[in-house]
Amino acid sequence: MRENAWNKYSKEDLIELEKLCDDYRDFLDNGKTERECVNITIDMAKKAGYTDINDLIKSGKKVEAGDKVYASFMGKSIVLFNIGSKPMEEGMNILGAHIDSPRLDIKQNPLYEEKELVYLDTHYYGGIKKYQWVTIPLAIHGVVVKTDGSVINVVIGEDENDPVVFISDLLVHLSQTQLEKKGAKVVEGEDLNIIIGNKPLMGEEKDAVKKNIIKLFEEKYGFSEDDFISAELEVVPAGKAKNAGIDSSMIMAYGHDDRVCAYTSLVAMLSQGKTDTTSCLLLVAKEEIGSVGATGMKSKFFENTLAEILNLMGIYSELTLRRTLANSKMLSSDVSAAYDPTYASVFEKKNSAYFSKGIVINKYTGSRGKSSSNDANAEYVGLVRKIFEENNISYQTAELGKVDQGGGGTIAYIMAVYGMNVIDSGVAVLNMHAPNEVVSKADVYEAMKAYVAFIKS
């Protein structure tokens, strides 16, 4: 059994750990969508000396060792490069994580009134237990794009003085039939309707409440009902991340999957000065729906950007690009299921991730007979172990639950297509994909230190 990481910390370690976790909670509070996470990342990267690749392409300025470059893709995914002194074709050290989280997306034609209650209809995004999303305070985050191309940023429900929105659930007194249903059917996808208003517009008779809401959207936010068609509005749990446990040893928040790996990877990346091996950070969207789409990991944006970087360095060729990718090594970071003693029957104790035992490495993920798994090479697992052990990083290995209990995937297998060494790693999470997930602060700290050690290696 591996040791509890809390046992090894000095006073100084604990101060550093709490500071990291305070900053992480801020990141969670301000980054509840992939777009918000990209915006924060750009701000932090600029402060650390990173330049927008588009500015470099425009000015024709050469990129060389010591330069720091970022590229954003449609404001939803982002990649950072810290160019090292070694030849690019010897490969890069890559950190990757995803910044989208399960949520409820507002439909393109969402607005309706029923018995003087006004609703927004939603379509859930990613894997959720639908019954967990009713009766809790919800916020709306996202963008509305007008036909003139202007973008309106929307955040409703986060400020102290802001109203929240919510989904109703049936009172227990009338739930006899509902409670006989299977968990997956207790609340169904089409029932995830957000209640947003109940006050009629004076002087109106038909749909007066809806008209009042439309007026409010127009006056307060500057968009019309038609503008929902070109909007991306995400409904997420309202409120701030909290320290959890009487001993404040944990953090409860929306979106640990996978912002806990994204943030700690980002901190590691930005803490780095000049380097020998080029390091790279990838924060991507759409992982929760299969990494598809232009901003998902299956898109060519990463490869295209690397080609641009090599071109700006004056060394682009198809072969250099292929070699740079194939010789790279990566920690593809995503959360692991933390062992939950209350639900012990779905876990296999010897191969489970435990709170406060450090960063988790998963040689393979997938489901059934390792289906769709990356299954990292043993030699590479050996190298990662060496890096962690030499740097006194607490680490553990795990699978996602018992064989044949289910499974899951990450972005590792997509990067493996280039022939690079890549392994899944990350932080153990309780209540994964619930509106509020929980992590151990010790694991947040160990993950950050593990990422620093990896990109330095």
Ligand code: MN
């Ligand atoms: Mn994930």
Ligand code: MN
């Ligand atoms: Mn997930």
